[in-house]
Amino acid sequence: MPLRGSSHSHMSISGEDILIYDGSQIDEETHEEIVKFCDKCIMTQFPLLDEDTELHNIVKEAQSHYRNHSKSCLKYHETLDRFEFPRSVARRTFICEPIEVDNDNDKQYTKKVNEIFTEMNATMNALEKEKMLSWSDFDTLPTKYNWNYEDYECVLRVVHTRTVIIHKREPNGRWVNQYNEEMLRVWKANMDIQFVLDTYASEKYLMSYTTKPEREKSLLFEGIHKEYREGNMSVREEMKKLTDTFFNHRQVSVQEAIYSMTKMSPTYSS
Structure with a gap:
């Protein structure tokens, strides 16, 4: 992961016939097209060393989040990573739209589900200190709480309070940031590629970053x-x-100071 102050870019990319998420009222066809697009362009896999040595090393060095959260990770909460690591395991990619909480019973259920989900993550955190997690390790956890996989996906809709894309992710990829394989092989540095569900939130983030x-x-x-x-x-x-x-x-930052002292150009354009 990049050190604070390291040279990096933030950008929004669009194109012709781009898919647009317009809330839960989008039709099923558009929903499926967004999922297909994400599966095609965004990866979360942590390839094994003997399967793809080059990609394994790049993902390990550039795309893997620190398991011991830094001060920046816990900036807003003592125990919750603001970058939402570890990420949720999933057998498929889907748009996770939160379930509305309308009454006290729903609030109690939400609280209980969050506690169980936190416990599941803690169990996986402990397991992966001993070995690389597999699907068999994950599958035993929902059954412990009398959940099947469909129940687990519903739980994700409770845990996430805003609409997010849950990417297809294997248990050993919980700490891997999303990437595009072709770009990563060339870039060889950290990237966080996401499909924009909320255009306003995306632009607000870019503006807040430039006016930090x-x-x-x-x-x-x-x-x-x-x-x-x-x-x-x-x-x-x-x-x-x-x-x-x-x-x-x-x-x-130290990096920018070095750029200035050595007369290096901090920006490039084509």
């Missing part, structure tokens, strides 16, 4: 204001210094 706040600059402003409060400068001097700081200081 710079905390270090705020600390500089705070230092200047502290000097003013202590009587070391006038209001006019403070405003002048704040303006100068705003236009001439910017928080950069």
